[in-house]
Amino acid sequence: MDVNRARGARDFLPPQMHERQGVLDAIRATFEEHGFEPLDTPAFERIEVLTGKYGDEGDKLIFKILARGEAGERGECDLALRYDLTVPLARVVAMHGELRMPFKRYHMGPVWRADRPARGRFREFWQCDGDILGTTEPTAEAECLAFAWRALDRMGFGDVVLRINDRRLLKALACHLGVEDREGELLIAVDKLDKIGRDGVSAELEGRGFGAGVVSGLWEVLEGDDDPLERMGRVLADQPATAGAVATLREVVRRAELLGVPSTSLSIDPTIARGLDYYTGPIWEGVIPGANMGSVCSGGRYDGLVGMFSGQDVPAVGISLGLDRLMVLREERGLAPKATSAPVLVTIYDSENPDPSIRVARAFREAGIGADLFPDARKLKAQLKYADQRGYPWIAIVGPRESEAGTVQIKEAATRAQHDLPVADAIATVRASLAR
């Protein structure tokens, strides 16, 4: 029978799952360490909750669910798969008046977009979002950055550079250059700086009809060897929002450092624009030096969005980690996860008498060490091949001689060392190797 998976979706077999779970556990532990509280929402929302929130292009990418019964026969849809975790958060805030502010929540789970599948682009993918609602203090931004750095450090990416800017400074820049009404176009071009370089951006802007004065004025802000925050403050001093935004960013960076983020991982970068319209204050993205990859995390302040259903004013700042990119980078850096759920495979020597092996598996498990028990008694050679293919760190063999003596033969895959030991000593040996 010809059978296939849905396009753009993925199965995760055990080796990938061990890797993903390890990373998700690290992210979750870091969220909790920083006081973010867990939240979960359904995979689907009423369709009217989602439509109109992501622009025309986004609306086309929403997976719609056919209504049941007669409405469905007419082709009507009443539900849709969530497109991100932010609109569901806004819906939760509106529905649950008992939630007190400030509210720090994290949410890790899949979202669905009917994008054209491509390398690294999937129709089902996970987001790991943390958001702090109900406060405008820069401590909230600093907490998001501290969380991101610590989580990435745990995953082996302590060298991440968090590039920080402020939406208000980008707006001030457009005003300062006299192209306030074309801010979007300006930012789209600047956003390509990493890809097409300075000359490419200049050419694009000129092609779009921006004057030479605008382009040179732009580089006066974006470029320089001096402190970029000071430069923005000086050049954009004619704009009313500048001083406040500069002071906020300075405080965000200072508090993030106080929270333990190394200064080498914090970089004010006037060229960071972030695509999403809804940001209203500080914005950031994290990139891994030397990795040929976009940002691994991003976020910022978006004070207008979370209150959209509740009608209340709910200031918010958030951080999102990109799980799929982190998976690719970890593989590139050779950060290998555990190969199997349990470190020990207990083989079965005699199909007529599995009891000695069963007892050994139980003893390992009761000592807190996972043990797989080979479920039937095919030839020992086949069981050892199975252990080798799966990558069990340890193999236990209980033959008639061991069974009689109350011992077990344990074999370490990495060193090929083999020991015939009383069960308690075998457990101690494996435990010691796992602690190394």
Add this chain to the structure above:
Amino acid sequence: MDVNRARGARDFLPPQMHERQGVLDAIRATFEEHGFEPLDTPAFERIEVLTGKYGDEGDKLIFKILARGEAGERGECDLALRYDLTVPLARVVAMHGELRMPFKRYHMGPVWRADRPARGRFREFWQCDGDILGTTEPTAEAECLAFAWRALDRMGFGDVVLRINDRRLLKALACHLGVEDREGELLIAVDKLDKIGRDGVSAELEGRGFGAGVVSGLWEVLEGDDDPLERMGRVLADQPATAGAVATLREVVRRAELLGVPSTSLSIDPTIARGLDYYTGPIWEGVIPGANMGSVCSGGRYDGLVGMFSGQDVPAVGISLGLDRLMVLREERGLAPKATSAPVLVTIYDSENPDPSIRVARAFREAGIGADLFPDARKLKAQLKYADQRGYPWIAIVGPRESEAGTVQIKEAATRAQHDLPVADAIATVRASLAR
């Protein structure tokens, strides 16, 4: 704005999430301890993978996803949300020839059914499934039972009774009674024994036209003070499958005991029928004594299903834990989870100078103790109220005096004890309380 969640779906706010995560962590750890390997599949499958697998009633409950583009405009659906985790497993086995048997996998995740929502019945709910593929040895059944008991014991339900029967004995019973062609009807009535009692079942069978001899013959097998397995073996000795099924069940129970399941938690029960057609051998369900609730776990051998797409013969045995029922029971038993992600709330005394509080939060976190940092400096009283509402076990206060002395005031919510300590000592005090 009127905003609502999808019908039959749930939001999980932080207190419920802490509880669910604790239970899911325990289940996952027990799966891994028993050598089950993790697997994940997409939320949706191609619609033809799911339709026709769950009977006519099941087909109606499948959530269908509208195709994108022109086909969608015609009302066509090409995808559907998964209805269980078993059909996706069969699809994975067919698609991934590299999977070697035996294959022990676990899968924990949501499934979706467009059932009419009712108390305790949801349209999105989680399944926690473990299956052992590729072997017919009763060790596989015993491993499923051992896993289930150990996981339930970890959750506070070591008193669970695993009621075990065999599909082949039910079939032999129908043959023995001369109603082989009406086995389904017979089992549906027997399945109601818990609800309607012996007289109710007899009345139902007579109402359906079963003869008095059939009904009395039935009770001869189902009732008695003697060992039920021996009784079934004796009364059903005229059927060819009986001896083998009895021997298998005896071995399943013996090996489960060897693996550590208390004999009080293992009960051969000739009345267990399990609804699903696809079981082919041993079947079981777990019930909590004294709880007014159906089974909290169930499973059995189903040798015909997993190979349905691959065309291969893939014997299989599985166990499924019912997360939602376990949640209800845990609440009834007062098994309380942690209240907050981080055990400490660090308050902010002076909005102009949050630095002392930031430093204390960092010190806790770097010592491996989660600390929430109140993000802004509303009145201390408001912060203490927030801590009380959320249920933080510890509150840290850093006023000007403490800041100068390098100390922190920590307050334990449970005892209202308050200490003014150097930061390192405060950390040690909280750590000691968490270890208790």
